[in-house]
Amino acid sequence: MSFYLSAVILGLGFASLAMGIFISMRIFNIPDITTDGSFTLGGVVAAVLISGGHSPLVALPIAFLAGAIAGALTGIIHTRLKVNALLAGILVMTALYSINLALMGRSNLPLINTPTIFNSLFIPGTEIQQQFIVLIIIISIILVTLVWLMKTDFGLAMRATGNNEKMIRALGVNTDVMKIFGLALANGLTAVSGYLITQVQGFADINMGIGIVIIGLGSVMIGQILFSFKRKETIMIQLLGVIVGSILFRMILAFALSIGIDAIYLKLVVAIFVLAVVSIPNIKSKA
Amino acid sequence: MKSILSIFLLALISCSSPQSNKLTIGFIDQLQDETLEKAKTGFFDALKQNGFDSSNIEIIYRNAQNDQPTMLQSLDYIISQNPTLIATNPTLPTISAVQKTKTIPIFMMVSPRPDLAKLTDAEGKAPANLFGAYETLDYLDTALLLIKSVLPNAKKVGTIFNQSEPQSVDALARIEKTCKEAGLELIKMPVNNSSETQLVVASLLTNNIDAFFALPDNTVFSSMEIIVKSCDDKKVPVFTSEEGLVSRGAVAAFGADMYQWGFQSGIQAAGFLKSKSTVGLQPQIVSVRHRVYNPAKASQFNLTFDSTFTSVK
Numbered sequence: 001m002s003f004y005l006s007a008v009i010l011g012l013g014f015a016s017l018a019m020g021i022f023i024s025m026r027i028f029n030i031p032d033i034t035t036d037g038s039f040t041l042g043g044v045v046a047a048v049l050i051s052g053g054h055s056p057l058v059a060l061p062i063a064f065l066a067g068a069i070a071g072a073l074t075g076i077i078h079t080r081l082k083v084n085a086l087l088a089g090i091l092v093m094t095a096l097y098s099i100n101l102a103l104m105g106r107s108n109l110p111l112i113n114t115p116t117i118f119n120s121l122f123i124p125g126t127e128i129q130q131q132f133i134v135l136i137i138i139i140s141i142i143l144v145t146l147v148w149l150m151k152t153d154f155g156l157a158m159r160a161t162g163n164n165e166k167m168i169r170a171l172g173v174n175t176d177v178m179k180i181f182g183l184a185l186a187n188g189l190t191a192v193s194g195y196l197i198t199q200v201q202g203f204a205d206i207n208m209g210i211g212i213v214i215i216g217l218g219s220v221m222i223g224q225i226l227f228s229f230k231r232k233e234t235i236m237i238q239l240l241g242v243i244v245g246s247i248l249f250r251m252i253l254a255f256a257l258s259i260g261i262d263a264i265y266l267k268l269v270v271a272i273f274v275l276a277v278v279s280i281p282n283i284k285s286k287a
Numbered sequence: 288m289k290s291i292l293s294i295f296l297l298a299l300i301s302c303s304s305p306q307s308n309k310l311t312i313g314f315i316d317q318l319q320d321e322t323l324e325k326a327k328t329g330f331f332d333a334l335k336q337n338g339f340d341s342s343n344i345e346i347i348y349r350n351a352q353n354d355q356p357t358m359l360q361s362l363d364y365i366i367s368q369n370p371t372l373i374a375t376n377p378t379l380p381t382i383s384a385v386q387k388t389k390t391i392p393i394f395m396m397v398s399p400r401p402d403l404a405k406l407t408d409a410e411g412k413a414p415a416n417l418f419g420a421y422e423t424l425d426y427l428d429t430a431l432l433l434i435k436s437v438l439p440n441a442k443k444v445g446t447i448f449n450q451s452e453p454q455s456v457d458a459l460a461r462i463e464k465t466c467k468e469a470g471l472e473l474i475k476m477p478v479n480n481s482s483e484t485q486l487v488v489a490s491l492l493t494n495n496i497d498a499f500f501a502l503p504d505n506t507v508f509s510s511m512e513i514i515v516k517s518c519d520d521k522k523v524p525v526f527t528s529e530e531g532l533v534s535r536g537a538v539a540a541f542g543a544d545m546y547q548w549g550f551q552s553g554i555q556a557a558g559f560l561k562s563k564s565t566v567g568l569q570p571q572i573v574s575v576r577h578r579v580y581n582p583a584k585a586s587q588f589n590l591t592f593d594s595t596f597t598s599v600k
Contacts, residue, residue, distance in 0.1 A: 003367030007360060014356075097451075097479070107451045110382050110405050112414075201359050202386025205379070206451040208355050215356070253357060257364045263319070263350030266357070 002128055007254035009128065011247030012135035013200050014215055016142055017193035018223070018246040019239060020186040021216030023146075026224075026238070027162040028182050033089035033213060034074045035190050037096030038067040040209035042191025044100045047109040047204035056117040060195060067191020068184040070096060075180030100206055110203040117199055131200060138196070142189065143239055150235045158182055159235075190216075218274065219246035225278045248277065310560060311345040313365030313373040315380045318353035322508060322531045326376050326396045326549030333553025339560055351380070362387050371563075372556055374419070376549070378404060378454065385414045392565055395419035396552040397545065399454060401570060413570055418559070419552040420573045422543055424461040430528035430541040431465050433578075434498045437539065437590055438524070445474045445496035445523075447487055447514075448504065455504035462500065484510035488517045501527040501537060511535045524588045530579050534599050538588060539580040547575035 017039060024032035042063040049059040070092055077088040101107065117138075118130040125133070149155045160168040161178040169175050198204045223245030227237055252273045261269045314330070316323055334340065347365050351358030362383055365373055370391060375381040377397035384393045385406055393416055398404065400421045401413035408414075434441050444466060448459040459475060466473040474494050478487045484506060491499075499518050501507045507514065508531075515536030518525050527533065528542030551574055559565060579599045580592040592598075 003363050006363040006367075010356060010359065101450055106405075106453055107456065108379075108382065108404075108453050110386070112385075112406060113408055197356075201355075201383060203382050205355065211354070250356075250360065253360055254364070257349060257357075257361055260347070263316070263348070263352065266350070266352055267354075 003258065004251065004254055005128055005132060007250040008247055009131050009135060009200060010197070011250035012132075012139050012243075013196040014193055014219065014250070015139050015243040015246040016196065017190045017212065017216045018219035018242045019142060019146060020189035020193070021213065022220050022223075022239065022242045023182055023186040023189070025217065025220060027159055028179060029162055030078075030085045030179070030183070031089070031213075031217075032071075032074065032183060032186060033086060034070055034092045034096075034183070034187055035089075035213040035216060036209040036211070037093035037100070038070045038187040038190045038209075039194040039197075039212045040100050040204070040206065041070055041096055041103075042067050042194030043198035043204040043208055044103050044109075044194075044206075045191070046195040046198045047111060048103055050114050050116070050199075051109060051111055056115055056120050056199065060117065060192070063191045063195035064188040067194075068188035070191070071187025072180050072184040074187070075176075075183035078183075079176035079179050097206070104204065104206070107206040108203060109205075111199070112202075117196070135196065138192075139243060142192070143236075143243065146239060147236050215246075215249065219249050221245070222248055222274065222278055225281065228281070249274070252277065309343060309345045310339075311347060311368055311370040312556070312560075313347045313349070313362075313368070313370040314376070315358070315361055315365060315373065315384070316348075316350040316376050317358060317379050319350060320505075320508065322529065322545050323376055323397060325531070325545040326552075329546040329549030329551075330374055330376075330394075330396060330553035330556070331549075332546075333550045334557050334560075337554070337557035337561070339557055344560070355379070359383060359387075366391065372559060374552065374556060381417075382406065385417055389414070389416060392416050392418055392559060392568075394552045394556040394559075395421065395570070396549045397422075399423070399457070400572070403457060404453070416565070418555055418565065418568050418570055420548055420555070420571050422548075422573045424457060426528055426542050426576050427458055427461045428465045429576075430526065431462050431471075431500060432469060433539055433541055434500065434526050435469055435471070437526075437592075438498055441471065441497035443472045443474060443494065443496045444498050444500050445476075445491045445494060446500045446502055447476050447478045447484065447491065447507070448502055449479065449506040450477050451479060452504045452506070455502055455506070458502045458504070462502070478506050481506050481510040485513045485517065488514050492517060492521045492523065496523055499523050499525045501525055501532055503527065503529045503532070503542065507532070511537075519587075522588075524584070524590070530577070530599060533579050533581045536584060537581065538584045538590060539578070539592065539596065541578045542576055543573045544575045544577050548573050551575070 024030050045063040045066050046059050074088045074092045077083050078085045118134045123130050123133050157173045158178050161175045165175050220242050223241030227241035256269050349361035351361055372392045373384050374394045375384050381395040381398040400423050401407050449455040476487045476491050525537040527537040527540045533540045578596045580596045582598045
């Protein structure tokens with residue numbers, strides 16, 4: 001069963017990314033491609049700092065900040081320079097590719113016999129148990145903090161910006177600042193995800209972020225559909241759905257791998273499984 | 288919601304396969320690729336020659352389709368099945384496997400020497416469970432100097448490289464050094480993915496290069512045809528270090544024989560399957576490198592190759 005546990009671990013690692021995508025996509029309606037770059041950025045910061053002898057605990061806030069700066073840049077380019085949000089994200093992502101290469105000095109940086117966040121917290125158990133517990137702790141902290149933040153006046157203004165920008169501006173909220181902050185937060189979370197995954201897999205790679213935004217979007221959508229039976233969608237339920245969506249996405253792939261599908265059809269089969277999971281509840285509710 | 292869960296659980300239960308007493312081996316490919324396929328064929332041929340095939344071993348084959356999380360999960364699955372050994376092809380699965388298991392022997396192929404992949408520890412030792420065959424960068428010197436011996440008047444050599452691939456960047460650094468020593472001017476341009484190749488090669492060709500050297504990286508592998516076509520238009524011959532690229536239009540190459548690379552790793556793996564002991568085993572440098580040329584291309588550029596070269600179609 002440790003195989004499915006490691007799928008859950010990857011799912012939890014990507015949950016931070018999925019929550020970041022939830023903020024940019026569902027709250028602000030911005031498809032944020034910066035994700036591909038800031039995910040790798042978080043991984044690169046982790047690999048460079050940890051292999052340089054720094055504690056993984058020190059690397060965590062730095063990874064978050066690095067991602068947040070990238071996100072803020074996208075936000076500034078979008079709001080102040082009036083560049084389309086999609087293009088702003090693509091530009092920052094493209095620029096981050098060079099930044100990431102420069103930071104690492106090479107395209108792949110393994111972490112050999114270095115401490116990780118999972119074994120630095122003095123949690124007993126095997127490596128995989130430590131990973132599971134630490135990830136549960138980190139994702140819970142992120143979840144609780146986000147739920148709290150979204151319920152403050154500031155958070156409500158942020159959510160309102162995504163719902164009806166004109167109205168909220170008329171109420172005297174600076175929506176540009178809201179968007180910049182929101183994108184910074186989203187990409188900070190994405191970078192934390194890169195930081196975690198780098199330590200789970202034991203290396204950072206320049207291509208680790210390519211297409212990662214799709215994983216996040218998929219998780220957000222799966223989570224949304226899974227919890228659609230709840231009448232009242234509180235922010236807590238929505239974020240929990242995103243986390244479950246992220247784990248389910250990994251479980252589906254794990255299942256596809258374990259039944260030994262012909263390698264050529266792997267992605268097709270995964271797509272069909274995901275389709276089945278998200279469509280079955282709808283078919284039933286209409287019947 | 289409940290119905291989905293029950294379907295999922297049912298499926299999980301139904302797929303827990305019955306245990307057989309065959310040996311299990313795992314084989315992981317990073318992507319679908321003709322060159323990697325050769326190494327894989329070599330590996331399994333070596334096992335077969337030593338009496339191991341699907342009749343007496345259980346092979347778990349997974350291909351990550353070039354997706355890193357999929358590759359990790361494939362490895363997780365293979366490891367969860369407690370295989371006797373894991374074969375990894377090429378570098379990225381090798382690095383991940385080393386991180387994921389310290390006990391199951393790993394037989395690598397199409398991977399660099401452990402220190403070039405930064406897999407050695409502080410004392411410079413490779414992981415204790417890493418075996419198989421690796422390559423250094425020495426072959427590049429010989430491959431590059433083919434240009435000098437075939438085109439004595441060549442002055443300028445052009446190349447493209449991919450910054451995102453360690454082997455490409457390392458190889459570039461090596462050929463820069465070799466070019467300098469051989470008195471050749473190297474004109475290099477970076478490419479990030481195969482969709483940019485045509486543009487970059489076209490821009491490279493405006494520098495009046497005498498020959499193009501194709502570094503064996505994934506970008507070149509996926510866009511060789513357009514490189515050859517662009518170079519043909521400007522009458523610039525392409526040299527490389529990989530046989531597969533010669534059959535796709537390069538003039539000549541010197542480098543590792545991919546089939547033999549996998550075969551060598553397979554021989555080691557077969558030895559381990561027989562003895563069940565890794566004593567005396569260690570990663571080996573790839574043993575078969577060869578010179579090859581493409582007869583059609585050779586006549587197109589009026590070049591002749593002696594009997595030390597094997598012709599490929």
